[in-house]
Amino acid sequence: xxxxxxxxxxxxxxxxxxxxxxxxxxxxxxxxxIKLASNENPFGPSPKAVEAMKKSLAGVNRYPDAxxxxxxxxxxxxxxxxxxxxxxxxxxxxxxxILIKTFVETDENIVTSDTTFLEYEIIAQVxxxxxxxxxxxxxxxxxxxxxxxxxxxxKLVFIANPNNPTxxxxxxxxxxxxxxxxxxxxxxxxxxxxxxxxxxxxYPDSLDYLRRKNKVVILRxxxxxxxxxxxxxxxxxxxxxxxxxxxxxRQPFNVNILAQAAGLAAIDDKDFLKKTxxxxxxxxxxxxRELSKMGLGYVPSAANFILxxxxxxxxxxxxxxxxxxxxxxxxxxxxxxxxxRLTIGSQKENRRAISALRKVLTPRA
Amino acid sequence: xxxxxxxxxxxxxxxxxxxxxxxxxxxxxxxxxIKLASNENPFGPSPKAVEAMKKSLAGVNRYPDAxxxxxxxxxxxxxxxxxxxxxxxxxxxxxxxILIKTFVETDENIVTSDTTFLEYEIIAQVxxxxxxxxxxxxxxxxxxxxxxxxxxxxKLVFIANPNNPTxxxxxxxxxxxxxxxxxxxxxxxxxxxxxxxxxxxxYPDSLDYLRRKNKVVILRxxxxxxxxxxxxxxxxxxxxxxxxxxxxxRQPFNVNILAQAAGLAAIDDKDFLKKTxxxxxxxxxxxxRELSKMGLGYVPSAANFILxxxxxxxxxxxxxxxxxxxxxxxxxxxxxxxxxRLTIGSQKENRRAISALRKVLTPRA
Numbered sequence: 001x002x003x004x005x006x007x008x009x010x011x012x013x014x015x016x017x018x019x020x021x022x023x024x025x026x027x028x029x030x031x032x033x034i035k036l037a038s039n040e041n042p043f044g045p046s047p048k049a050v051e052a053m054k055k056s057l058a059g060v061n062r063y064p065d066a067x068x069x070x071x072x073x074x075x076x077x078x079x080x081x082x083x084x085x086x087x088x089x090x091x092x093x094x095x096x097x098i099l100i101k102t103f104v105e106t107d108e109n110i111v112t113s114d115t116t117f118l119e120y121e122i123i124a125q126v127x128x129x130x131x132x133x134x135x136x137x138x139x140x141x142x143x144x145x146x147x148x149x150x151x152x153x154x155k156l157v158f159i160a161n162p163n164n165p166t167x168x169x170x171x172x173x174x175x176x177x178x179x180x181x182x183x184x185x186x187x188x189x190x191x192x193x194x195x196x197x198x199x200x201x202x203y204p205d206s207l208d209y210l211r212r213k214n215k216v217v218i219l220r221x222x223x224x225x226x227x228x229x230x231x232x233x234x235x236x237x238x239x240x241x242x243x244x245x246x247x248x249x250r251q252p253f254n255v256n257i258l259a260q261a262a263g264l265a266a267i268d269d270k271d272f273l274k275k276t277x278x279x280x281x282x283x284x285x286x287x288x289r290e291l292s293k294m295g296l297g298y299v300p301s302a303a304n305f306i307l308x309x310x311x312x313x314x315x316x317x318x319x320x321x322x323x324x325x326x327x328x329x330x331x332x333x334x335x336x337x338x339x340x341r342l343t344i345g346s347q348k349e350n351r352r353a354i355s356a357l358r359k360v361l362t363p364r365a
Numbered sequence: 366x367x368x369x370x371x372x373x374x375x376x377x378x379x380x381x382x383x384x385x386x387x388x389x390x391x392x393x394x395x396x397x398x399i400k401l402a403s404n405e406n407p408f409g410p411s412p413k414a415v416e417a418m419k420k421s422l423a424g425v426n427r428y429p430d431a432x433x434x435x436x437x438x439x440x441x442x443x444x445x446x447x448x449x450x451x452x453x454x455x456x457x458x459x460x461x462x463i464l465i466k467t468f469v470e471t472d473e474n475i476v477t478s479d480t481t482f483l484e485y486e487i488i489a490q491v492x493x494x495x496x497x498x499x500x501x502x503x504x505x506x507x508x509x510x511x512x513x514x515x516x517x518x519x520k521l522v523f524i525a526n527p528n529n530p531t532x533x534x535x536x537x538x539x540x541x542x543x544x545x546x547x548x549x550x551x552x553x554x555x556x557x558x559x560x561x562x563x564x565x566x567x568y569p570d571s572l573d574y575l576r577r578k579n580k581v582v583i584l585r586x587x588x589x590x591x592x593x594x595x596x597x598x599x600x601x602x603x604x605x606x607x608x609x610x611x612x613x614x615r616q617p618f619n620v621n622i623l624a625q626a627a628g629l630a631a632i633d634d635k636d637f638l639k640k641t642x643x644x645x646x647x648x649x650x651x652x653x654r655e656l657s658k659m660g661l662g663y664v665p666s667a668a669n670f671i672l673x674x675x676x677x678x679x680x681x682x683x684x685x686x687x688x689x690x691x692x693x694x695x696x697x698x699x700x701x702x703x704x705x706r707l708t709i710g711s712q713k714e715n716r717r718a719i720s721a722l723r724k725v726l727t728p729r730a
Binding site: 003004005006007009010012014015017018020021022023035038040041042043044045049050053054057058059060061062063064065066069090091093094097101102103104105106119123126127128155185187215223227228229230231232242245247248249251252253254256257258259262 | 491
């Protein structure tokens with residue numbers, strides 16, 4: 001039957017997700033397992049979102065609102081933009097697919113970085129679009145090198161900012177230069193899934209590029225800071241004309257009813273957002289200090305995770321950590337064979353992760 | 366900016382969904398509105414599914430299980446198949462996209478019928494794949510005419526059975542002949558979204574074609590009989606090899622946590638399924654009788670909706686029904702200008718719809 005499948009589909013290296021908690025318990029016979037592998041919110045979902053979902057459960061026999069009317073209106077108010085500036089997606093993953101289908105012909109190309117969110121390349125491959133990747137420079141997007149890859153056929157540039165899995169970010173100065181030099185047909189997509197955790201001054205204000213009529217698309221998500229990863233809710237912000245094209249490609253019922261209800265409530269849950277941010281930044285400082293004590297190298301992160309140089313095979317460290325009931329992400333699929341990525345959890349989880357890491361990396365006497 | 370968008374995207378005629386209840390209330394200032402426009406379950410979601418979702422709400426900060434482990438295992442038990450026979454989708458809409466991306470190269474084609482579920486053609490267009498359509502014959506799929514359209518480049522054949530929006534079905538005898546005559550590279554997709562409402566003996570047993578190693582993919586959904594349209598949960602059943610190819614194209618977190626939990630519980634809710642089926646068949650008989658009394662023609666339906674010949678502009682009838690608080694589907698986007706499609710509702714809703722239809726179609730004295 002393998003003459004039936006498309007050739008480019010056979011070339012795809014499928015995405016390997018973080019190991020789920022239940023599966024790990026089942027496989028290893030463990031009672032208590034913590035997951036610090038998928039950059040999820042350790043403090044649960046926004047309580048306001050949970051309340052809103054409860055009220056919506058009885059109505060899930062109806063199709064979702066195909067326009068996302070209320071959620072777009074609420075987002076518009078939040079950002080001081082129009083409802084027409086927004087497109088809702090079944091997670092940002094789906095919006096990446098919509099972007100490629102909307103803007104990139106099969107003989108055109110996409111530019112991004114090496115060692116970044118893997119779905120840009122996977123989704124492009126599935127759609128038979130060419131991706132050109134510049135290497136990272138000191139774990140950071142190298143916009144200069146990316147600019148050299150851009151040609152007349154480049155329609156989309158994906159910039160994960162901060163980048164996953166490195167946690168590094170490109171500055172407003174770097175981005176300003178990049179945008180100035182870019183040819184007119186290229187649209188820049190800023191994937192800002194982790195923007196809530198930024199605590200630096202030179203992070204770019206991508207909404208300002210939008211206001212200044214640059215061809216930019218900003219991706220945001222409810223998965224991380226709002227704690228709604230399981231519901232699948234991401235959104236794009238862009239010029240209404242670009243959004244209207246993307247709306248032609250979006251499937252009408254792509255965002256489920258409960259995600260719409262939860263997103264609407266979560267935006268107003270400022271306390272939860274504040275707590276998540278504060279605890280994550282505190283947790284990051286704690287983990288930095290502990291890693292330094294252990295003499296381990298790490299990449300300073302602008303996000304809710306830390307890339308750690310464990311100086312040995314990442315897959316082995318992953319397996320050993322599992323035995324202590326701690327799920328981390330091994331980085332071999334990203335080509336970082338001696339690194340693990342650790343999500344910043346609750347303070348209790350952070351302590352447990354550091355304790356396990358210490359046991360795993362210290363040779364027995 | 367319209368030089369940026371792909372040409373085939375501009376050619377797409379976007380899907381026009383049924384009007385939502387809340388929007389109708391808002392726009393017309395009505396307090397009570399019933400919706401019989403989207404073939405939803407009028408009896409709500411499965412109560413067991415609602416209970417299961419309640420228990421899962423606190424965990425939506427985690428990503429969904431990318432493998433759909435428990436739901437696939439439960440489906441396998443339900444059908445006497447393997448978990449590897451199943452692929453889960455964000456509604457069947459998404460699975461149509463996955464099918465096209467997995468199996469149809471850009472120079473290959475898709476065969477289906479005219480006046481059928483519009484997403485086959487829309488999704489193919491978005492993916493720049495050619496669709497060849499045979500006209501219906503007496504409101505029914507004409508498999509003979511479709512066979513004549515099949516050529517060496519045909520990779521997928523979509524058969525909605527029963528068909529939406531006509532409610533007609535193709536028999537097991539017609540399908541057997543069709544499968545026998547089909548060239549080896551063509552995969553037949555039976556979209557059986559409405560199979561629960563079948564009450565005839567000559568409906569094809571598509572699972573039997575699968576067991577006999579035909580190249581078939583069966584689409585089922587939790588949207589209709591289980592009352593979970595708002596959650597987005599459909600699935601494909603096929604040979605494990607075909608499923609494994611489709612899994613390479615599927616995005617890892619396409620099916621949200623609550624849909625997986627609800628689906629798992631709904632399968633066991635046999636009482637709800639029985640009630641839905643019984644009330645729908647009773648409601649169908651009631652509506653048939655009332656339409657006959659009014660002298661209106663209709664297409665006998667094997668599904669939970671009825672295509673009614675209103676003998677005047679469908680859009681006007683739609684608007685007039687709205688004023689009585691009844692949302693039906695006007696059929697102009699399907700090219701059936703004098704027809705409305707009426708979903709079979711609860712008995713109270715059916716009475717109200719018939720009463721409104723009578724008022725709308727009877728000229729005032």
